[in-house]
Amino acid sequence: MWIQDAHYLEITLRLLLATLLGGLVGLEREQSNRPAGFRTHILVCVGSALIMLISIYGFEEYIKERSQYGYVVADPARLAAQVVSGIGFLGAGTILVHGFAIRGLTTAASLWVVAGIGLALGAGFYFGAILSTGLVLLSLVVLNRFESAVLHKSYFHRLVLKMEDQPGKLGEIATKLGEQNVNIRKLSIEEASQTDPDTVRLVLNIRIPNTVSMAILVDQLRSLDGVKEVSIDK
Known part of the structure; x- marks a missing residue:
């Protein structure tokens, strides 16, 4: 069997959490009427988690077979590292120029962070993923209201x-x-x-x-x- 039975529950949990946490961030962007919203953030987070899971579990059978002939070095971060650079292309698509203003930088940053959250969930780093999601929502919701009410009100x-x-x-x-x-x-x-x-x-x-x-x-x-x-x- 390609993946051990004991891993199926763990894989399901990580992908479901990626859907939930990515959706929470995307929901805020959707309510703010941003280019990348609810579904986009879910897809990015789940995709990142999946790539991380492939890096961890996808080559178990290959490593097991090759280890019979000698020592095999596995680097789970090698495949997942491509997400960090690749997400920039998707984030660039959310940055729009309107006259003298540039919009979409916050949404591009949220996509980049959501990709990191997905990688963390795929690796089983639950505490870091959940804490990061809370901090992202704090920044997008609470601090945005603070900025609008205090910093922008008078100017x-x-x-x-x-x-x-x-x-x-x-x-x-x-x-x-x-x-x-x-x-x-x-x-x-x-x-x-x-x-x-x-x-x-x-x-x-x-x-x-x-x-x-x-x-x-x-x-x-x-x-x-x-x-x-x-x-x-x-």
Whole structure:
């Protein structure tokens, strides 16, 4: 028999735990509407655990046969090590560029960590896998709320402009914001309405220094040619 009967229960436990722990991390990413969500994280974690299990148990019969002719050196980490480098290609696919902002770095990092959790489960390192999952969820859920509530509350705002669709208008607005040391974190452009194709709606996530007055900034933007409406939310 290729795998000893005593190993089947252990293999089942490790793969089920990989499904559970990977799914917990993926569920948070799914709720945050990220590119890689619930199923992707499960697949990465289970796949990593499976590769680790193959490294441990997949060559038992070969090692047993070869050991009859001499000493055989087995390295279970050799096959699993390819997961660490290979997961980078999948993580890169979740990184997206939106205007001046880059999104997906956290999701790429969570995929990389989930791959590590899967390898740990495949190797039977349950304590490290469970503890790592708890720390990842703490970072993604609790610390994310802390960051939004404490670090971003006083500095980051959502700026919405309704303006005419003219060449160079975006650069003019960016220049005006740059003069006030306003940092553009994210930008999106969409049609203001189907009935008025010459008007666009510009949405920017910006960071405003404490020395800049929001009221003055809004007035300066309203004074630009082609800008019809300006609103800002905290």
